[in-house]
Amino acid sequence: MNNNLSRVKISDIAQRAGVSTGTVDRVIHNRGEVSKKTRDKVLRILEELNYQPDILASTLASKKVFRIAALIPEAGTTNLFWNAPLAGLQEAWREIKHFGVSLDTFFFKHDDVLSFEKQFDRIIGIEPDGLLVSPIFADQAKKRLFTLKDLDIPVVFINSNIEDQQNIAFVGQDTRQSGMVAARLLDYSLNSGESISIINFISETGGNHHILSREEGFRYYFEPTTSNRQINTTNIYTQEEQKIEEVLTKAIGTDSPRAITKGVFVTNSRVFKVANYLKKHNIQNVILIGYDLLECNIDYLRNNYIDFLISQNPWEQGYKSLMALFNSRIMKKEIVKNQFLPIDIITKENIDYYLNN
């Protein structure tokens, strides 16, 4: 179906144009120092012969390295999600490093704005050839994106998006829609009339956009039939186990004054907290849905305390965001600006096939 046909090379162009290969190279890369006349001529022949550069020879000859910086949250012990994007990033880098790409990864603490700013500033100091960033602190990011624009440094957003920026791509999930998926699953699993609790684990330091938008999608799904079903939201601000216990007891405890909850939707990866509660109090027959394939969530999924997990495809997020930068800048390909990853529905039965990466 396809073959490596003998391709036209720079020397072919040079010969046809009656110039040297150096000159052809100059026009190909817009390096100036060429008269308009020869430039036009070469350009025309390039077009005519449909010249495609040999990227291998090109990167071999030019010892340039394309320096990519990545700025993502540190996984630490409280934020394990971010291990996966990092792994995806590194795998992508392994695949493309031959093309003279270097990758420097910078970490910030997801609950510490200052660490974000500091690291971002460090990166700006370095002036990389491309940046990949998870801009969870939108305001702090925006100022700096302005600087990057001046420096003409292309930016890819990963996991979080900021609208109306000059980023060349966003790679992540449609959070609102993922709430609708959760709603659909609960809708299938519950009988009509059974009530639902939404649990939001709110972070005091901001970055709650995901959570709110998931709740919004979830509620939107039920809107037409909202009369059927009671849906209560509980926001949890504390980190203290004891407090969480109390709040959950009010929200979903068997003695809860509210109508007995049959479905629980936790809007982020901390669903294991709720699973833990259900286990401790031996509450059965509650359908529990949450996010992300953290070890502890997986354990509860396997043991039937969590029914569904929604995965954000974090590994792919890392992989694709680096590839977006690479394809755009090194391979000179057109890339898709908004790359929404699948909203994967995970159960005990298919979990194993999402862990390979």
Next chain:
Amino acid sequence: MNNNLSRVKISDIAQRAGVSTGTVDRVIHNRGEVSKKTRDKVLRILEELNYQPDILASTLASKKVFRIAALIPEAGTTNLFWNAPLAGLQEAWREIKHFGVSLDTFFFKHDDVLSFEKQFDRIIGIEPDGLLVSPIFADQAKKRLFTLKDLDIPVVFINSNIEDQQNIAFVGQDTRQSGMVAARLLDYSLNSGESISIINFISETGGNHHILSREEGFRYYFEPTTSNRQINTTNIYTQEEQKIEEVLTKAIGTDSPRAITKGVFVTNSRVFKVANYLKKHNIQNVILIGYDLLECNIDYLRNNYIDFLISQNPWEQGYKSLMALFNSRIMKKEIVKNQFLPIDIITKENIDYYLNN
């Protein structure tokens, strides 16, 4: 975190060993014509300095092309599934063609053993450097795989597997487990005691392994609680619309003598046939699950006739199978032998994010 450090090159090795680069090259590629003594010496230094070849320079210098043949079913009009693996294959090829890889794709008719044999024989005649095949006709494949083994041609299986062959990889789905996923979804969606129909669209020309194995997984899931729920299997052998209609009426029609079915599991992509039936007869409140994101299935999913589709990730199957061959033979990497792709659960709410490829 990482950088393109100055690497050790062949000339470094040559210098240290007191030989020419040609000799180093000879031992690196086991091309013989080197005395044991110098060979050992070079080998040792290679090891010591942890020499890693520059794959770019290597493929640029050697004008060798690695010829890959692919043998997959033709998509035609009745078998649209196979468009996706083909697209994945082609995308993978686009990414690696620079490394001197050619791809020739051969098609057979999925319901015609002879076409499979004929095309396979053509490929053997060509003696490619690697083969990627969907061995749905196991017996006919086996003989020929024997020949390939003699010719030392590496083989990757795509979508269908044959156990105990010399294939370097299999890329596909765990079909049995996907049946369990379907079972889980119906189990959540139905009330206890409600009965289920399994519909198998059987092909007379063989290749029904997927179907049977999906049913087996499905039934296995319910085994412990089988008494709760009636599960009836209906096999459909005909292609005639009229006959199908009759059989479905017996199986799931509202006047069916059997207990009224509340859940239907169709074990392959022809679930749209059942959706069509439900629509025509205005049967509501039946949960319908089937396989594969064909256009017609997607339409029924969006219109609520189909509730869940299980996707086999066909695009990825194509992509990964070519990459397996590439990574193993060109990049000399270790590859995973059995690459099971995720068992994706698709609903109306997340379908859009599985269509990008």
Next chain:
DNA sequence: CTGAAAGCGCTTACAG
């Protein structure tokens, strides 16, 4: 503004 030459790291004949 332009060309000739050297070089990127590896491979391939060829001569001995």
Next chain:
DNA sequence: CTGAAAGCGCTTACAG
């Protein structure tokens, strides 16, 4: 069995 030289397609100084 071994080495010297040319070449893969492109880029990079340098000289003019």
